[in-house]
Amino acid sequence: MSIKAKWLNKVKWDENGLVPVIAQEVGSNDVLMFAWMNREALSKTVELGEAVYWSRSRKKLWHKGEESGHVQKVHEIRLDCDEDVVLLKVEQADGIACHTGRHSCFFQKFEGDAKNGEWHAVEPVLKDPDEIYK
Amino acid sequence: MSIKAKWLNKVKWDENGLVPVIAQEVGSNDVLMFAWMNREALSKTVELGEAVYWSRSRKKLWHKGEESGHVQKVHEIRLDCDEDVVLLKVEQADGIACHTGRHSCFFQKFEGDAKNGEWHAVEPVLKDPDEIYK
Numbered sequence: 001m002s003i004k005a006k007w008l009n010k011v012k013w014d015e016n017g018l019v020p021v022i023a024q025e026v027g028s029n030d031v032l033m034f035a036w037m038n039r040e041a042l043s044k045t046v047e048l049g050e051a052v053y054w055s056r057s058r059k060k061l062w063h064k065g066e067e068s069g070h071v072q073k074v075h076e077i078r079l080d081c082d083e084d085v086v087l088l089k090v091e092q093a094d095g096i097a098c099h100t101g102r103h104s105c106f107f108q109k110f111e112g113d114a115k116n117g118e119w120h121a122v123e124p125v126l127k128d129p130d131e132i133y134k
Numbered sequence: 135m136s137i138k139a140k141w142l143n144k145v146k147w148d149e150n151g152l153v154p155v156i157a158q159e160v161g162s163n164d165v166l167m168f169a170w171m172n173r174e175a176l177s178k179t180v181e182l183g184e185a186v187y188w189s190r191s192r193k194k195l196w197h198k199g200e201e202s203g204h205v206q207k208v209h210e211i212r213l214d215c216d217e218d219v220v221l222l223k224v225e226q227a228d229g230i231a232c233h234t235g236r237h238s239c240f241f242q243k244f245e246g247d248a249k250n251g252e253w254h255a256v257e258p259v260l261k262d263p264d265e266i267y268k
Contacts, residue, residue, distance in 0.1 A: 007250075020168065033214070033251065035224045043248050044246070080242070108214070108215075110141070114136040114177050117142075119213050
């Protein structure tokens with residue numbers, strides 16, 4: 001079973017058997033989203049060539065795009081120096097990674113100073129979430 | 135005290151009072167590293183305009199570059215849709231973010247398939263770590 005594959009042992013899984021994952025868009029290099037994977041999710045990601053995460057809230061594998069159609073075709077997988085963070089370079093279907101219908105999940109920008117700061121949504125909604133998840 | 139500032143309440147701190155942070159290079163958009171912050175670290179980051187993380191291993195604030203000189207000047211701070219991940223857009227001193235002397239911490243690339251995969255270091259060491267931490 002590929003979940004026991006040796007290359008998966010190189011990853012330092014945390015106390016919950018998970019590793020943080022950053023998804024970055026090929027070409028633009030935009031950071032699209034952040035999620036988690038367990039051994040099975042990372043193994044499946046390699047098998048399918050599409051991002052499969054572990055949903056901590058639903059406690060199950062989450063093939064990104066399974067509902068929205070916004071799948072992520074994986075071009076490259078990187079591991080960091082401490083071997084406890086994964087970086088995926090992906091092609092984002094429809095250019096929409098966020099469940100709010102935006103390109104990237106990181107659409108809230110800090111403005112102000114340490115005492116009086118605010119977060120402002122600065123990126124456009126490309127598709128109505130009601131349309132995405134109908 | 136700015137650690138009590140209202141804008142910090144928007145962040146969903148985890149059970150340890152931490153939030154995951156991705157540092158991305160302004161211009162190239164390269165993902166440089168991944169670390170953690172607590173309220174004080176994020177507040178200090180805004181105050182100084184330089185990245186201050188929380189070192190989970192040393193259990194103390196870590197002003198990135200305090201030893202290596204490889205400070206990160208912060209250009210922008212973003213928060214994701216779930217408000218539980220922070221993205222910093224930074225200018226990286228000397229273009230070296232990694233303690234191995236590389237540009238980015240994500241220098242190990244996956245090669246192979248789900249059964250027989252390997253991780254290969256594919257990015258050059260720009261400066262000898264013995265030089266950096268002498």
